[in-house]
Amino acid sequence: MSTWLKNYAGITLGTVVTATALNMFLIPNKIAAGGTSGLATVFHHLWGWPVGVAMLGMDFPLFIGSVKVLGAGFGINTLFGSVVLSLSIDLLAPYTPVLTHDILLSTLYGGVLSGVGMGLVFRFRGTTAGTDMAAAVVNKLFGVSLGRALLGIDCFVIAIAGFAFGSAELSLYALISLFVTTQIIDLIQEGPNSAKAFLIMSDRTAEIAQAIMAELGRGVTFLFGRGGYSGKEREMLVCVVSKKEVQAMKDLISKTDDKAFVIVADAHEVLGEGFTRI
Incomplete structure (x- = not known):
């Protein structure tokens, strides 16, 4: 299998796993753990918008802005990952069972499964766009490190979700989910053989x-x-x-x-x- 085909297959698998985590654990329980998926979760519960469509609506202008600031070399993999993730969420939603409505279980299992999916996407040189692009633009324009920019944006999204849902507890659970996701991403990226x-x-x-x-x-x-x-x-x-x-x-x-x-x-x-x- 050629390298590019292997990479796109890996990115696709990762986005499907991430979409499953969102549909099975996070979205039904109002856990908006940062990113455009977090904002889309808020829009879904407030106005009934499909999460995937809402994500694409936010990702597209972010992608255009990123290309203008960072150049065309920003990557076709970014657009591919964004589109496949958004489509996977909406197409799989009717067929994905919600395993639990326990907030803590949903937070932990959703975070782990999201981390596995995102880790696979990154391992195969892809990205799911979203706030990653916004963080890259902030880094380019203002010199803020990528890690700090991404953390700041995700925390802002989590705060908005807590305000919209009228629950500080949901924001706290979302922070736990975000932390678990980042740890699992690192494990997938670096491997267990440390x-x-x-x-x-x-x-x-x-x-x-x-x-x-x-x-x-x-x-x-x-x-x-x-x-x-x-x-x-x-x-x-x-x-x-x-x-x-x-x-x-x-x-x-x-x-x-x-x-x-x-x-x-x-x-x-x-x-x-x-x-x-x-």
Whole structure:
């Protein structure tokens, strides 16, 4: 399968999963967790507008404005994801059962399923447009980071929904759903095989390296640096291990040199020998 066909198939699957989450959990329970889907949920409950149609009505002018500000290279995938998501919501709505009217369950399961869908869309280099485009424009025009712009816009949408529905509790639940969605998106994007990266500075790097290779079976890389205070050249080690090997790694370093300076950092996705294949 060609790359472009694989990407569009992945984007389509992701949008269908997202549409299912909206129809099954979020829309029927008035959980407007940000984005144009959140505003469309408000319009649906206030005036009976179809959610997908309302989303397209908002996404189209946003897309035109984004192209003018960001250029034509903004991406056909954006338009594709937006249209397929909007159509999926309205076409699937009559056939999608509402599994629960418990607000907490709807918040959590809707957030998880939305995160899976959105994560798939992003993983296959797509986007569902909406407030993503507005955030990109704000970033371009005013220099506000994408993350802050998107968070601000989504919180504004959630606040509007709470006011329209006359319920601060629904806004609080929507914030929970938004948080769950973003966490699941990160998990889908980065994969579950996260690991820990060790940066080790010691006067006994050769011994530590031998111990790591012998006892843990992990490869190591030597880096060379210079102390900012002393000006002395020194060796450093870099080694990536799985989460279950973290404590064994700490014990090994401590046993070899209890004065070593060690930095442990998250490595969200590790590709190559001993981890996920490229």
